[in-house]
Amino acid sequence: MLALLALTLGFYSLALSQGWLDRAAPGLEAQVPNRVPAGRPYKIFVSASEPVIYTTSYNGRASEAVTQNLRLTLNARAGENRLVVTATDGADNATTTRYTVTGVPEARPRVRATETAVAGDPVGVRLGFAADPKIEEVAVTLDGSPLRVFRSPGRAVALGSVPLGSETRALPLSVTVTDEFGRATQLEREVTVSADPRAVELLNLSPEVLSSSTPENRELEEKTLAAAYARGFAQPRWRQPFLLPVKGESSSSFGDPRQYGPGGNISRHQGADLAAPEGTPIRATNTGTVRVAGFFSIKGGLVVLDHGGGVFSLYFHQSKIRVEVGDEVRRGQVVGEVGTTGLSTGPHLHWEMRVNEVATNPLEWVGKVVP
Ligand SMILES: [Zn+2]
Incomplete structure (x- = not known):
């Protein structure tokens, strides 16, 4: 009985291999990528349920192979690459599958x-x-x-x-x-x-005004700003161009080298000074969130706006402040009024634009979304 079964199975497998009883088309399993880098070789793998004759056409070029597992290395041109695989078994049963492989060109920003x-x-x-x-x-x-x-x-x-x-x-x-x-x-x-060609300017500040610039006062203001920067929004929040906060006469430009007394350290002016009468409204240069709003010994009436993306605008020496910490302000909204509070020689707005805490020329932002 067992011998008979073995004989029958043997006949069937012989018949299958000879194609006498085979009416089924070969099954195909393929690993073909959809997207590949253009100009580079890539691999495909096709496996048939039995040994077959593979006829492949790739971008119109034909080739043939007799095997069960077909491995090919193809080159991708930019755009669509067309691959047609036909597997034909010994009994002339055929299976055809078509693939489109997209060759993706390199980025060209x-x-x-x-x-x-x-x-x-x-x-x-x-x-x-x-x-x-x-x-x-x-x-x-x-x-x-x-x-x-x-x-x-x-x-x-x-x-x-x-x-x-x-x-x-x-x-x-x-x-x-x-x-x-x-x-x-x-x-x-x-x-x-x-490089900056400007000459050093000697500031004539009265001893009373200068006396407010103590190490303690400087440290307090630095800490206040550091805390504000640390809370800044990661992503930029503005969409429109930056605007000039005060239409005033430029009384001192960004980066002007200056000394607070003969023989003193030379420092660079970190903002733009815009001279305007006391009480002139100061407008937010762009959409922002108020991070600092208060009076300080050196910077005077100070407002700091967080525009997101590491960009902050600062407004010094204000006589009045019209916003509070946490307020969301619109571009052009009045945040305070021009004054001469703090280390200042006359009514003006000292305006700063900082990127990742570094002072940049504020006037370079005016009228632009990105400098
Ligand atoms: Zn200034």
């Missing part, structure tokens, strides 16, 4: 970056991406130091600054974009920096 800057200017980099490939990572460095990068669908923005006191030279700006396949595209630009 559009780059718009600051090209020239004076020491102390902010630097902005704007990137635009096509839908393909998908971008995994964007890194931007200025003179070797990484800038903060903010992503939104199809776009990225990086913000940085050129330090005050920088010499005249070209700073390398490097953009590296890594796509879904791990391919890195690198673009090199330059920011031509001009």
Whole structure:
């Protein structure tokens, strides 16, 4: 009985291998990727339920092989690559499967970056991406130091600054974009920096005014600002261009080198001074959240706005403050009034624009969404 069964099975397998009883088309299982990097070889694997003759056509080029497991290395051109696999068994039963493999070209980001800057200017980099490939990572460095990068669908923005006191030279700006396949595209630009040619200005502050600048007062104000910066929103929150908070006469420019007394340390003016009559309304340069609103010995009536993305605007020496900590202010909303409180020689607004705590030239932001 057992012998008979063995004989029957033996006949069946012989019949199958000879194709006498085979009416079923070969089953195919394939591993073929949908998307591959263009210009690079990729592998496919097709497995049949029995040994077959494979006829393949790839982008119109035919080839043939007799095997059960087919492994091919193909080259992807950009766009659609068409693969047709036909497996024919010994009894002439055939199975045909078609595949479309998309060859995805390398990322070609559009780059718009600051090209020239004076020491102390902010630097902005704007990137635009096509839908393909998908971008995994964007890194931007200025003179070797990484800038903060903010992503939104199809776009990225990086913000940085050129330090005050920088010499005249070209700073390398490097953009590296890594796509879904791990391919890195690198673009090199330059920011031509001009040193600041200005002469040192000796400030004539009265001893009474100067006496407020004690180490204790300076430390208190520094701590207040550090706490405000630490609470800043990670993502940029503005969408419209920055505006001039006061239409005043520029009485002292950003970065002006100055001394508070003969032989004293030379410091750089960290903001723009806009002279205007006492009581002139001061407007928020852009949408923001109030992080500081109060009176201090040196900065006087001070408001600090958090615009997100490491960008803060600061308004010094105000006579009146019209907002409170935590308020959400609109672009152009009045935050206070011009005064001469704190370390000041006359009514003016001292306005600062900081990126990652570094002071940049406020006037470079006016009328722009990104400097
Ligand atoms: Zn000032």
